[in-house]
Amino acid sequence: MLTTASLEAAGFEGVTAASGIRFQHRKSATSRKHLIESVSGGVAMLDYDGDGRLDLYFVNGAVADKVLDG
């Protein structure tokens, strides 16, 4: 299991708080196991605005019934 201590020992440094990122992944897994429930989150890094610096695009989960109902 990865811990903060083991990551720091491997040379990684936590910079999330200092970067201002406030993302928390939320999923809404149900017993129906719709794809969007079980594979719901992720992040993409791309230069969306063409300024030469990577931008982050986060995707979160959703309750499938709300999505299916429109």
Ligand SMILES: [Ca+2]
């Ligand atoms: Ca950019």
